[in-house]
Structure formats: C-alpha cells, structure tokens
Amino acid sequence: MxxxxxxxxxxxxxxxxxxxxxxxxxxxxxxxxxxxxxxxxxxxxxxxxxxxxxxxxxxxxxxxxxxxxxxxxxxxxxxxxxxxxxxxxxxxxxxxxxxxxxxxxxxxxxxxxxxxxxxxxxxxxxxxxxxxxxxxxxxxxxxxxxxxxxxxxxxxxxxxxxxxxxxxxxxxxxxxxxxxxxxxKGVLNLKVVCKGRQAHGSTPHKGVSAIANMSKFIAKLDHYILKHQLHRHLSRPTINFGTIKGGSAPNTVAGSCELVINIRYLPSQTPEQIVDELKKLSERFGEFDFDVLIKVPPxxxxxxxxxxxxxxxxxxxxxxxxxxxxxxxxxxxxxxxxxxxxxxxxxxxxxxxxxxxxxxxxxxxxxxxxxxxxxxxxxxxxx
Ligand SMILES: [Zn+2]
Structure with missing residues (x-):
C-alpha cells in the first residue's frame, strides 16, 4: 500500500x-x-x-x-x-x-x-x-x-x-x-397574525392595537422555552423573531400585525404541539392566528x-x-x-x-x- x-x-x-x-x-x-x-x-x-x-x-x-x-x-x-x-x-x-x-x-x-x-x-x-x-x-x-x-x-x-x-x-x-x-434540529417557520380593531389615531382607546398586542406576545415569548425533552447532542429549542410588519398609517390604530418566527426544535417535539403551545400562550394577549410556512423535521x-x-x-x-x-x-x-x-x-x-x-x-x-x-x-x- x-x-x-x-x-x-x-x-x-x-x-x-x-x-x-x-x-x-x-x-x-x-x-x-x-x-x-x-x-x-x-x-x-x-x-x-x-x-x-x-x-x-x-x-x-x-x-x-x-x-x-x-x-x-x-x-x-x-x-x-x-x-x-x-x-x-x-x-x-x-x-x-x-x-x-x-x-x-x-x-x-x-x-x-x-x-x-x-x-x-x-x-x-x-x-x-x-x-x-x-x-x-x-x-x-x-x-x-x-x-x-x-x-x-x-x-x-x-x-x-x-x-x-x-x-x-x-x-x-x-x-x-x-x-x-x-x-x-428541525426548522419551523411560523407566520403569526394578530388581529386588532382599527380606530382613528386620535382616539386609540376606541380601537384595539394589533401592534400593542403583538408586542406583549413577543415580550412573553422572548424568554420562553418551548416544552421539550433534553437531547444528548442538541441544545434546547429556540425562537427567533425574524420579520414583523403591522399597521397602515401613523394616524390609524393598527388593525393587523404580522410576525414570522423561526423555531429550531428537537426530536421530542412536533410542529403541531408547538403551534398548540403557542396558541394557548397567545390567548391572553388578544386574537392570534398561526400558519406554518416551512417545516423540516429534526x-x-x-x-x-x-x-x-x-x-x-x-x-x-x-x-x-x-x-x-x-x-x-x-x-x-x-x-x-x-x-x-x-x-x-x-x-x-x-x-x-x-x-x-x-x-x-x-x-x-x-x-x-x-x-x-x-x-x-x-x-x-x-x-
Ligand atoms: Zn456556507
């Protein structure tokens, strides 16, 4: 040889x-x-x-x-x-x-x-x-x-x-x-839409700001750890706030706010469980819809x-x-x-x-x- x-x-x-x-x-x-x-x-x-x-x-x-x-x-x-x-x-x-x-x-x-x-x-x-x-x-x-x-x-x-x-x-x-x-890890891109109620910008109390509600949800998620079982070789699951857009004009209460999050998840989790968990978590902050954009398994x-x-x-x-x-x-x-x-x-x-x-x-x-x-x-x- x-x-x-x-x-x-x-x-x-x-x-x-x-x-x-x-x-x-x-x-x-x-x-x-x-x-x-x-x-x-x-x-x-x-x-x-x-x-x-x-x-x-x-x-x-x-x-x-x-x-x-x-x-x-x-x-x-x-x-x-x-x-x-x-x-x-x-x-x-x-x-x-x-x-x-x-x-x-x-x-x-x-x-x-x-x-x-x-x-x-x-x-x-x-x-x-x-x-x-x-x-x-x-x-x-x-x-x-x-x-x-x-x-x-x-x-x-x-x-x-x-x-x-x-x-x-x-x-x-x-x-x-x-x-x-x-x-x-698996990859899950989720679109989260918060619905509010539009009103004139001079009377914000008459509407429901989707931006304000979304920001409360984000604050909650920021340090939140999704339910999982520890993995020998993988660190815990993460959530990244990738993009956000909301509202239509400075003088209008935002009727809608859209956030896209990128989640990296473990073999002990499923996209369905994750969406359920986030849905429950969002309930106290207003009206939210969740839409799976991309999912790739771990x-x-x-x-x-x-x-x-x-x-x-x-x-x-x-x-x-x-x-x-x-x-x-x-x-x-x-x-x-x-x-x-x-x-x-x-x-x-x-x-x-x-x-x-x-x-x-x-x-x-x-x-x-x-x-x-x-x-x-x-x-x-x-x-
Ligand atoms: Zn490269």
Whole structure:
C-alpha cells in the first residue's frame, strides 16, 4: 500500500494551486456559475484518470459526480459544494484573489467549501491509485447550489435518483475534525397574525392595537422555552423573531400585525404541539392566528452507526478526539438522512470563518484531513 502521508506531501503544491484556482473561479450564489469551478475539478479528474459525470438542472449550475472503486460493493458518498456566499465587507485582501500567509489561504470559499472540495479531490486521487483493491465504491460530489437550498444540487440529484449511496459523509460542518455531526434540529417557520380593531389615531382607546398586542406576545415569548425533552447532542429549542410588519398609517390604530418566527426544535417535539403551545400562550394577549410556512423535521443518526464509529476510530489513530455532536442549523446531512441515507458531517475547517470576511483555510489542517479521510475510506472498506 502506498504511504498516504508521502502521497499527500508530494501533491501539496499542485493541490494548493488547485484551491487557489477554485477561489478565483467566482461562484457566488446567486447566480452560482459553478461551471467555472467545475472546469478546474474536471480537468484534474481527467488528468488522474477518473471517470465523472456532470449534471446541470439549470445551465451553468454544474454538479460533478466522480466514482472510484468497485461498483458492486457498498457506496459511500463524500459530498462537497462549489458555490459560495457573496464576499460582503471587511476584507483585508481581495476575496477572489487568494493569498497565503503563515500557511493559511484567505479567500471567499476557502473553507466553505472549496478547501473541502480540494481535499476530497486529493482523497479521490489517492483512492484511484488503489482502486483495484477497493471493495466499496466511493462517490465524490462537487455540488452546485448548497448555499441557496440545494434544489439545483444535492436535492436535485437525490430526487431524480441520480445519486443513491449507502452512506454519506458531508464535508461542510466545521468542527476542526473534533465534531461528528450526528443530529440536527428541525426548522419551523411560523407566520403569526394578530388581529386588532382599527380606530382613528386620535382616539386609540376606541380601537384595539394589533401592534400593542403583538408586542406583549413577543415580550412573553422572548424568554420562553418551548416544552421539550433534553437531547444528548442538541441544545434546547429556540425562537427567533425574524420579520414583523403591522399597521397602515401613523394616524390609524393598527388593525393587523404580522410576525414570522423561526423555531429550531428537537426530536421530542412536533410542529403541531408547538403551534398548540403557542396558541394557548397567545390567548391572553388578544386574537392570534398561526400558519406554518416551512417545516423540516429534526434528524439524527445512531452513534452506533458504522459511519460514526469508523470516523471516531480513524480520527483517534491520528490523535484527534472526534465526538458525536448536534447542530442547531441544518446541513446536507439532513437531506440525506431524510432520503433514508445514513449521513454524518465531518470537516477540518473551524467554526468561525465560513460566511465571514477574511474567510480562510489552514492548509496544514486541510492536508491532515486528507490523510484522515483516506483512512476512513480504507477502514469502511474493511467493514
Ligand atoms: Zn456556507
């Protein structure tokens, strides 16, 4: 067997420049234009002799799927994405012209998710060299549209049956290899409408202000904790007051006020229970209606899953204590689990740089991660 550390060392320069090229290929979503980054990936795939397919639900929104190993074995998906969020303000360098300082590369997408895509490509490069010994098939996804809901990316590939792996590892969760994402909260967006009674602004006592009543309800909710059972890996449920609008004119008592709240909930709760609980709570503040806008269930994977155990075991061999962990936000691991595919999140990036100014990627961590991921693939191959 080829020595992984040596293999990685010898390709450090090539892959550092691939990451730099990927950052220069501007794929801010919207509009995405992932084809620009996909060109760099596909060029490398051809060079290392890996077959791949490109899928575009919409022109220029390219997804690349590359496979290595034995197609008759189990299949393990390693998912990354090629789109980024906009640069935003506050950068010390040009976000689309990466610079390296102290072995850290700065640029938009460096750690969300182009650094991970680069790492995945190098893992693939290694596995190609040992392909004839592999029992499983490893599927590498370089997806479009992750930052805007994945409907042109992973969700499209899953819904159209273009991808149906037995297991998946999503490399897009931060955690510096210390966290294995095994649980994600549910999401519930609720529209709350408070009804009042209009009156002339000079005689507010003749009406009922929907704004005043809504604000009382908000004050109540502000420190309210929804009923739930504690979860091993997830923090308690939260309520965010996302948007509010109300009233029609300064000199009219507000007849209506509309609030949209974003709730992150636990497996012990259901949207129906939550709505009931809030309804009861609102009764003393006036007339309220509740409308569910979006609901996405919480997901979790057993810690005994071979995937979790393998990641833990291999990380440990590399001196890293990786522990099961829950996320308040949602990643592509959630969509995979909802499609019946056991999935975890595992990543080398730190939690604070994605979506921020001066986004960066620690190159030492990237190449260390490659070694760990190769180890995970080879270990899964023994199962
Ligand atoms: Zn992101």
């Amino acid at each position: 080829i020595d992984v550390a040596n293999f990685v060392e010898q390709r450090r320069v090539i892959y550092t420049s691939i990451l730099s090229d990927l950052i220069k290929a501007k794929t801010v979503n919207p509009p995405g234009d992932e084809y620009l980054a996909a060109k760099i990936i596909s060029k490398r795939l051809s060079k290392i002799g890996v077959k791949y397919k490109e899928y575009e639900k919409k022109r220029h929104r390219t997804n690349i799927v590359a496979r290595v190993g034995n197609e008759k074995g189990k299949s393990v998906l390693i998912a990354t994405h090629l789109d980024t969020v906009p640069a935003g303000d506050g950068w010390n360098t040009d976000p689309f012209n990466p610079v390296i300082k102290d072995n850290i590369m700065y640029g938009r997408g460096a750690c969300d998710n182009k650094g991970q895509a680069t790492a995945a490509l190098l893992v693939l490069d290694f596995l190609k060299g040992v392909e004839k010994d592999l029992k499983n098939q490893y599927i590498f996804l370089f997806a479009a549209d992750e930052e805007m809901g994945s409907s042109l990316g992973l969700a499209y590939l899953l819904n159209d049956n273009l991808l149906s792996p037995d297991y998946a590892i999503v490399v897009d969760v931060g955690g510096e290899m210390k966290k294995i994402d095994v649980a994600e 997901t979790e994977l057993s810690e005994k899953s071979v995937l979790v155990e393998t990641v833990k075991k291999v990380a440990e061999k590399h001196g890293i204590a990786a522990k099961p962990h829950g996320l308040s936000g949602a990643t592509d691991a959630k969509s995979l689990i909802l499609h019946g595919i056991p999935a975890v999140g595992f990543d080398f990036a730190d939690d604070n740089t994605a979506h921020n100014a001066n986004e960066c990627c620690n190159l030492a961590n990237l190449f260390k991660f490659v070694e760990v991921m190769v180890g995970i693939c080879l270990e899964l191959d023994q199962q």
